[in-house]
Every structure is written in structure tokens, then in C-alpha cells.
Amino acid sequence: MENQGIDDLKAALGPVEEWPIGRLFGAATRLSGPLVWRIIERHGISPAGYFLLRQLIVEDGMRPGEAARRLLVTPATITSVVDTLERNGHVRRERSYRDRRGVMLRITDSGRQLLAEKSAPIGRDLQRLYDVVDEADEPAVRRFLLNLISKLENYSPDEEAKGDGA
DSSP: OTTOOHHHHHHHHOOGGGSOHHHHHHHHHHHHHHHHHHHHHTTTSOHHHHHHHHHHHHSSSBOHHHHHHHHTOOHHHHHHHHHHHHHTTSEEEEEOSSOTTOEEEEEOHHHHHHHHHHHHHHHHHHHHHHOOSOGGGHHHHHHHHHHHHHHHHTOOHHHHTTSOOO
């Protein structure tokens, strides 16, 4: 079932309105990822490049491996993204002053300008995508998401052992 489309799931599992919360959340996540990437690409920047530049605004001088971990991509993907951003003048690789073997990623003025130009329009488009919660429902949705994030961050393999073993 993992590779089935949403329409296939609807056919197999019945009306979406009757699905459990976890399945609804999974379906929304599955649908939103590629759509978010397409929205960002429409603005002329790769999503991985955009998110890397945003990371470097917050923490300039990040190691590539750490950037990959935070962006949930492979080190090979980060290498490719950095190659492109560096070629376009938006980032530079710099030797670590502590460990001459280490490489640090630094955002350039050009990268800062690109991010300044792209962030507002991308933010508006993403806001339109996610603007689906009624104001009165927002506290409950926020509580749910915060509780889910906390549970996911603190999830222990011991909890897996509590299953029925099937």
C-alpha cells in the first residue's frame, strides 16, 4: 500500500472523512512535500538550495554533514546543492579554522540577496497553501501538531516493543 496513490487509498480504505487522524496526517504529508518543492521551484531556486541558504542565514559556517542532517538529505545531495550555489556565487566553502581538514559552508552577500528576494514571495505562496485552518480551530490544531512533534522527537524504540508483534 505504501506506493499507492491517494485515489487508490480512498478506493481501498473508504471515505477520507472516516480515516483515523494518523492516516490523514500521513496523506497530507505525502501530498504536501512534492507540492511545496514545486512552489519553491516556480520561484527559480531549488528547494534544497533555498532551505540550505535559510539554514546558513541562521547558522553561517555550518559543516556540510550537519546541513545534510538538518535538511534530511544525503551528504551527496548537499554536495551537489553546494556545488550549484557556489558556482552561482551564493555560498562558499571555507576551511575550518579549528580543523584545517574540515569544510564550513558560508553564505555570501549574493546568497543573502537571493534569499531576501525569494523569501517573501515563497512565503506568501506557502501561506496560501497552508491557509486551511479556521481561526476558531487554530488552538486545537496547534496543540495537536505540537504534541505530535514532541512525541516524534521523543519516540523511543521501546515503544515499538509494545506492539502486538505482528
